[in-house]
Amino acid sequence: xxVCIVGAGQAGVNVAHSxxxxxxxxxxxxxxxxHDLPYMRPPLSKGFIADxxxxxxxxxxxxxxxxxxxxxxxxxxxxxxxxxxxSVQTEDGRHFQYNHLxxxxxxxxxxxxxxxxxxxGVVSLRSLRDATDIRERLDAARNVAVIGGGFIGLEFAAxxxxxxxxxxxxxxxxxxxxxxxxxxxSDLVATRHEGNGTxxxxxxxxxxxxxxxxxxxxxxxxxxxxxADLVLIAAGVKPNAELASDAGLSVSNGIEVDGQFLTSDxxxxxxxDCCCFPEPTRGxxxxxxxxxxxxxxGRAIARRLCGRPxxxxxxxxxxxxxxxxxxxxxxxxxxxxxxxxxxxxxGGRVVHCFVGDRLxxxxxxxxxxxxxxxxxxxxxxxxxxxxxxxxxxxxxxRLLKTE
Numbered sequence: 001x002x003v004c005i006v007g008a009g010q011a012g013v014n015v016a017h018s019x020x021x022x023x024x025x026x027x028x029x030x031x032x033x034x035h036d037l038p039y040m041r042p043p044l045s046k047g048f049i050a051d052x053x054x055x056x057x058x059x060x061x062x063x064x065x066x067x068x069x070x071x072x073x074x075x076x077x078x079x080x081x082x083x084x085x086x087s088v089q090t091e092d093g094r095h096f097q098y099n100h101l102x103x104x105x106x107x108x109x110x111x112x113x114x115x116x117x118x119x120x121g122v123v124s125l126r127s128l129r130d131a132t133d134i135r136e137r138l139d140a141a142r143n144v145a146v147i148g149g150g151f152i153g154l155e156f157a158a159x160x161x162x163x164x165x166x167x168x169x170x171x172x173x174x175x176x177x178x179x180x181x182x183x184x185x186s187d188l189v190a191t192r193h194e195g196n197g198t199x200x201x202x203x204x205x206x207x208x209x210x211x212x213x214x215x216x217x218x219x220x221x222x223x224x225x226x227x228a229d230l231v232l233i234a235a236g237v238k239p240n241a242e243l244a245s246d247a248g249l250s251v252s253n254g255i256e257v258d259g260q261f262l263t264s265d266x267x268x269x270x271x272x273d274c275c276c277f278p279e280p281t282r283g284x285x286x287x288x289x290x291x292x293x294x295x296x297x298g299r300a301i302a303r304r305l306c307g308r309p310x311x312x313x314x315x316x317x318x319x320x321x322x323x324x325x326x327x328x329x330x331x332x333x334x335x336x337x338x339x340x341x342x343x344x345x346x347g348g349r350v351v352h353c354f355v356g357d358r359l360x361x362x363x364x365x366x367x368x369x370x371x372x373x374x375x376x377x378x379x380x381x382x383x384x385x386x387x388x389x390x391x392x393x394x395x396x397x398r399l400l401k402t403e
Contacts, residue, residue: 001026003305004088004096006078006243007104008032010040010291011272013059015102015298020068022299022306029071029096031078031088036128037062038072042291044131045155046321052135054128081247083265100267100305103255105240107273107289112147112172112235115208121215124233125152137230141165145218145228147206149176151320153234154189157198158323168199168226170206170218172235180318182333184341185351185363192325239274239287252276254287259312261301271297280313281378282332282360290318315379317371328371331361331378340386342394344370352394357386362396373397 003019005012008030016028032038039057048057065072077091087095109124111117123134144160146153149171157167169176175186176193190200201220209231210217218226239254250256250264254276261269261277272294279286296314303310320327336353344350348367353360362374373396377384384399392398 001099002097003028003100003102004098005030005102005104006088007106007272007274008034008038008072008074009104009106009272009294010059011106011274011294011298012102012104013038014295015104015271015301016070017060017068018298018302019305020070022302022308024302024306026099027071028069029073030065031076031090031096032072032074033077034127034129035075037074039128040291041126044128045125045152046159048128048131049135049138049156049159052132057128078243081243081268083247083268086267098267100269102301103244103263103268103270103274104272104294105243105270105274107237107239109233110236110238111233112206114147114206114233116211116215117209117233119209119211119215120213121229122209122231122233125156126237134230134232138163138165141230143227144168144230144232145170145206145226146232146234147218148232148234148236149173149178149200149202150234150236151177151180151322153232154193154322155320156232156234157193158196158325161193161197162323166197166199168201168218168228169193170204170220170226171200171202172205174203176200176202180333181327181329181363182336182339182351182353184339185327185349185365188349188365189322189325189327193322196323237273237289239276241274244268244270244274253285256285260304260309261297261312262304269301271301277312279316279332280311281315282334286332288316290316292317315375317375324366326366326368328364328368329361330364330371330374331359333361333363336360340389340394350394350396352389354386359384359386359389370396373400376400 038059080089144167146169205221207221208219218228241251244255245251255270276287300312318329333353338354340352342350344367349365350370351363364371
């Protein structure tokens with residue numbers, strides 16, 4: 001049996017590794033469109049820009065692929081899928097046959113409706129080459145503007161501010177990280193960033209980068225002009241689903257898959273940032289941009305292809321390192337209607353998120369022990385109600401010890 005994986009990011013490499021761990025005996029080929037050895041993306045906005053060490057962020061050493069009998073082909077651009085012939089075609093005219101195809105095509109930055117994004121000094125951060133370019137530009141930067149107050153923008157801002165570069169974040173939503181965390185966590189994180197010198201403008205929209213050739217500023221919709229010789233675009237991403245759509249697969253907010261990550265074609269799976277799946281803890285179809293989701297989904301696909309399918313029940317969890325802040329989230333806080341905020345034993349913050357009286361997520365700031373406890377509690381089949389938590393003073397670690 002031949003398995004062909006399109007995409008050499010976290011999802012693509014993890015599903016290949018999981019196949020071998022599960023004992024898959026067939027051929028595995030990974031087709032990646034970047035020149036570099038597959039690498040971890042989360043450190044790009046933090047550690048890599050700080051030290052420039054690409055070796056540290058490689059997912060696996062080059063020898064891993066040969067030892068695991070995984071064929072890794074780099075700088076290969078897949079342009080079409082022939083479902084009838086069970087093959088994919090690359091830009092240079094090659095064809096790769098498959099018995100089962102796995103799409104791990106990831107996502108790309110979504111450019112905001114801002115004029116003059118072509119100017120020198122306007123950058124985005126998605127790849128190792130992007131990070132290398134930004135790292136070089138930071139040495140000469142005097143003022144930085146970030147369009148977007150999500151994880152990437154905030155991580156980058158924390159790193160640049162630490163280097164003494166003035167940073168202004170321009171966020172169109174009423175608060176930072178609005179799609180990912182509760183109001184309380186947004187407020188706590190914003191206060192810390194502002195205390196470290198980052199200027200945050202919410203309910204603000206960028207309209208144009210000032211030129212004429214090199215960026216010198218950023219004009220906002222209210223007419224305000226910010227000084228900026230480096231402008232980072234971090235306003236969200238779009239799933240790379242065009243390859244699937246052109247092949248006639250079902251696509252909405254990403255490539256649609258079922259609970260076992262099968263697409264509308266039973267010989268094609270999809271996982272990671274590019275896929276939209278029925279999330280088991282909330283029942284709603286969603287798309288998760290998460291390293292852990294890509295890892296868990298890869299294991300699920302590998303088990304199915306090895307004849308041992310299991311229900312997918314993995315709890316979503318995320319993290320974001322923003323300077324001296326470690327934000328960790330267990331579960332999905334979307335739809336939260338009430339919270340309980342506590343201070344952890346180590347001085348961090350813990351936000352318990354409820355829908356009705358049911359605990360659905362826990363957000364922590366500099367409280368890793370509470371985060372681990374939250375993942376254990378939320379991974380249980382039975383839900384946890386507010387009364388049970390109140391009985392132990394909302395201490396999740398204490399709750400684990402009493403049961």
